[in-house]
Amino acid sequence: MDDQLLQHMNIQILTDVKEWRRAHPRSTYVEIEDEVHKRMMHLEARLLQAVASESPSREWGRGSGSDAALCPHCTMPLQARGKHKRTVQGNGGESVTLNRMYGTCPTCRGGFFPPG
Numbered sequence: 077m078d079d080q081l082l083q084h085m086n087i088q089i090l091t092d093v094k095e096w097r098r099a100h101p102r103s104t105y106v107e108i109e110d111e112v113h114k115r116m117m118h119l120e121a122r123l124l125q126a127v128a129s130e131s132p133s134r135e136w137g138r139g140s141g142s143d144a145a146l147c148p149h150c151t152m153p154l155q156a157r158g159k160h161k162r163t164v165q166g167n168g169g170e171s172v173t174l175n176r177m178y179g180t181c182p183t184c185r186g187g188f189f190p191p192g
C-alpha cells in the first residue's frame with residue numbers, strides 16, 4: 077500500500093479544509109461538516125482501493141497452479157479471462173476501481189468476478 081500517498085492525502089485534506097474555512101469565515105457548522113465529510117469520503121474511497129488492491133486477487137486457471145474458481149450458478153470451473161478492472165460502488169457513493177481476475181462459465185455463458 078502506498079502509505080506516503082495516503083499520508084499526503086491526509087495533510088492535503090487538512091490544508092484544503094483550513095483554506096476553505098478561511099475563504100468562508102461565516103460558514104455554519106453544517107456547511108463545515110459537509111465540506112469535511114465530502115473530503116473524508118474521497119479519502120475513504122482511496123483507502124479502500126489501496127487496502128483492497130494490497131491483497132492481490134488469486135490467480136487461477138491454466139498455468140497458475142491453482143484450481144479454477146467455480147461458477148456461482150452451476151459450479152462448473154470458470155475459464156480464466158485474465159484481469160479486468162472492476163468498479164465497486166462504496167457506501168459513500170465514491171467508486172473504487174479494482175483489478176480482479178475475471179472468468180466466464182462454459183455452461184451458462186455468464187461472466188463473473190469470483191470473490192478473493
Ligand SMILES: [Zn+2]
Binds near residue numbers: 147149183184185
Ligand atoms: Zn455456470
